[in-house]
Amino acid sequence: MTNYLIAMATFGAIYAILALGLNVMWGMAGMVNLGIVGFYGFGAYVSALLTVKGHTPIALGFLAAMIGTAAMSALVTLGIARLRDDYLAIVTLGFAEAVRILAENEIWLTKGTDGISGIPQPLKSTLGSDFNLAYLVFCLVVLAIVLFVLERVRTSPFGRVLRAIREDAQVAAFAGKDVLKFKVKAFAIGGAVAGLAGALYAHYSSYIVPEIYVPLLTIYIFLALTAGGIGNNFGAVIGAFVVVFFLESTRFLVGIVPWLSAEQLAALREFLVGLLLLLVLFFRPRGLLPEPLPRLAKE
Amino acid sequence: MLEKVLQLFLNGLMAGAVLAVPAIGLTMIYAVLRFVNFAVAAHMAVGAFAGYMLNVWLGVPAPLAILGAFIGAGAVGIASDHVGLRRLRGQSALTLAIASIAVNIMIESTIRFFFGGSPRDYAIPLRRDWVIGAFKIGPQQLENVVIAVAAMAILFLFLAFTITGKAMRAVADNPMLADSKGIDPDRMARLAIGIGMGLAGIGGMLVGLDTSIDPLVGFRAILSVFAAAVVGGLGSIPGAVVGGLAIGFAEELSLLALPATYKSVVGFLAILLILTLRPQGLLGTRATT
Numbered sequence: 001m002t003n004y005l006i007a008m009a010t011f012g013a014i015y016a017i018l019a020l021g022l023n024v025m026w027g028m029a030g031m032v033n034l035g036i037v038g039f040y041g042f043g044a045y046v047s048a049l050l051t052v053k054g055h056t057p058i059a060l061g062f063l064a065a066m067i068g069t070a071a072m073s074a075l076v077t078l079g080i081a082r083l084r085d086d087y088l089a090i091v092t093l094g095f096a097e098a099v100r101i102l103a104e105n106e107i108w109l110t111k112g113t114d115g116i117s118g119i120p121q122p123l124k125s126t127l128g129s130d131f132n133l134a135y136l137v138f139c140l141v142v143l144a145i146v147l148f149v150l151e152r153v154r155t156s157p158f159g160r161v162l163r164a165i166r167e168d169a170q171v172a173a174f175a176g177k178d179v180l181k182f183k184v185k186a187f188a189i190g191g192a193v194a195g196l197a198g199a200l201y202a203h204y205s206s207y208i209v210p211e212i213y214v215p216l217l218t219i220y221i222f223l224a225l226t227a228g229g230i231g232n233n234f235g236a237v238i239g240a241f242v243v244v245f246f247l248e249s250t251r252f253l254v255g256i257v258p259w260l261s262a263e264q265l266a267a268l269r270e271f272l273v274g275l276l277l278l279l280v281l282f283f284r285p286r287g288l289l290p291e292p293l294p295r296l297a298k299e
Numbered sequence: 300m301l302e303k304v305l306q307l308f309l310n311g312l313m314a315g316a317v318l319a320v321p322a323i324g325l326t327m328i329y330a331v332l333r334f335v336n337f338a339v340a341a342h343m344a345v346g347a348f349a350g351y352m353l354n355v356w357l358g359v360p361a362p363l364a365i366l367g368a369f370i371g372a373g374a375v376g377i378a379s380d381h382v383g384l385r386r387l388r389g390q391s392a393l394t395l396a397i398a399s400i401a402v403n404i405m406i407e408s409t410i411r412f413f414f415g416g417s418p419r420d421y422a423i424p425l426r427r428d429w430v431i432g433a434f435k436i437g438p439q440q441l442e443n444v445v446i447a448v449a450a451m452a453i454l455f456l457f458l459a460f461t462i463t464g465k466a467m468r469a470v471a472d473n474p475m476l477a478d479s480k481g482i483d484p485d486r487m488a489r490l491a492i493g494i495g496m497g498l499a500g501i502g503g504m505l506v507g508l509d510t511s512i513d514p515l516v517g518f519r520a521i522l523s524v525f526a527a528a529v530v531g532g533l534g535s536i537p538g539a540v541v542g543g544l545a546i547g548f549a550e551e552l553s554l555l556a557l558p559a560t561y562k563s564v565v566g567f568l569a570i571l572l573i574l575t576l577r578p579q580g581l582l583g584t585r586a587t588t
Contacts, residue, residue: 277398
């Protein structure tokens with residue numbers, strides 16, 4: 001049971017970091033990214049390939065995952081920054097699919113659907129059975145650092161400009177802000193964070209396959225951010241843990257409805273995820289923790 | 300080489316005609332309701348499975364079961380919109396798009412709950428490809444093209460000659476003006492969704508007749524459907540036809556240079572290209588960015 005709880009908390013932390021990455025792109029800069037899972041997967045593969053094939057230290061893998069995903073995100077933004085919301089949704093969804101299809105087919109690099117195994121886990125041999133707990137602590141520390149940094153970003157002048165662009169890009173441009181540059185930076189920061197989450201996952205599970213990065217994970221993260229509060233970093237974190245808790249508690253449906261097959265339970269779970277997302281949009285569109293907006297300056 | 304290209308061209312024509320049907324559904328809903336309805340994917344699956352029940356369980360021949368695919372997907376479309384999306388009308392296009400993703404998941408998982416995730420086949424005879432000169436044509440593909448063209452022809456007649464069809468075009472063109480002329484916007488919205496999702500259902504079944512069906516039959520095709528609608532110009536029905544053919548050709552011709560698994564990446568690249576060069580799409584009129 002303890003092991004189970006540790007594993008769940010680890011996933012909660014990784015999803016929270018991913019949700020924080022999405023929050024920079026969508027919550028702060030107002031650019032929806034239905035392909036966040038592609039950025040997460042990209043980071044995971046960068047770190048996995050470097051450490052497995054290049055035998056580099058794990059720390060370098062993490063760093064490369066962040067820088068690589070940030071660079072890739074910046075490049076992507078150049079192509080899509082001017083698109084309207086609903087087009088952005090389509091294009092980013094397509095982007096994630098393209099990344100997954102590449103990972104499945106460029107077998108010389110990624111071993112295709114066989115996946116990459118034997119990804120080194122930090123200090124696994126010294127820690128032995130304590131590895132899982134230690135890795136959870138590591139994830140939580142990383143989460144705390146990311147949260148601290150992004151909260152600084154949000155309250156900085158840079159964050160203020162992002163909010164301005166989100167609300168009205170034309171006005172921001174008129175005020176002399178280089179909108180494209182800010183969007184590229186926001187996407188790069190969000191991408192770095194998503195890539196970091198991917199690397200954390202890769203070195204935790206030690207095994208990655210392209211199927212892990214299916215669009216459903218994007219929906220979990222969207223649910224996390226929407227339920228937590230779009231634009232609110234703390235909301236993103238709480239939302240992610242709530243979603244993991246929710247997903248896991250549905251596992252106990254087995255006890256209530258034992259006559260259902262595993263496939264039916266999985267289907268029921270997906271159904272509930274969809275329903276929950278819809279209910280959040282109906283009744284709490286700003287989430288559990290609505291974005292803290294600065295009060296208008298008092299005269 | 301030339302023969303190979305012509306063969307791929309022919310395949311592209313057939314694939315494109317089938318692709319155009321759900322793309323029209325998507326674009327039609329967009330024209331009236333002004334948001335990208337991701338639930339088109341799930342409704343393709345609904346149509347495929349409605350047709351499956353008629354065809355396999357009740358022994359209705361496939362070309363007739365297509366009608367069931369239209370009615371089934373249309374009915375589910377109206378119902379799911381009524382329960383899931385109607386409440387959110389007037390919110391941003393993005394909120395509606397995300398809500399439609401939630402609806403999409405709920406419908407797909409419902410199908411999976413009852414039918415399981417493994418592929419199923421329609422009860423259709425296996426037929427040898429016809430060989431005409433140097434070209435090969437699959438009888439099933441040809442039949443699918445005929446059905447797709449028939450569905451599109453009926454839709455065009457409906458939109459061009461009936462009062463209701465004209466009213467719907469009026470709403471798509473200028474909702475305020477249409478409203479002032481006494482056209483009930485709610486009724487038109489329901490109609491657009493019913494017909495649009497019905498067409499998605501036909502598309503789902505046609506794709507299934509060509510391959511096999513499972514709850515994700517629509518989801519796998521959705522990127523190509525989006526590509527067809529966006530390339531043609533979101534909101535333009537003739538555009539969706541042109542876009543469908545364009546994507547069909549592009550996906551088939553890509554086989555000259557790329558393995559078949561990269562087909563859906565072609566759709567994605569086509570979207571990127573058109574949005575960069577001509578964001579309103581080939582036949583779209585409204586500036587969209």
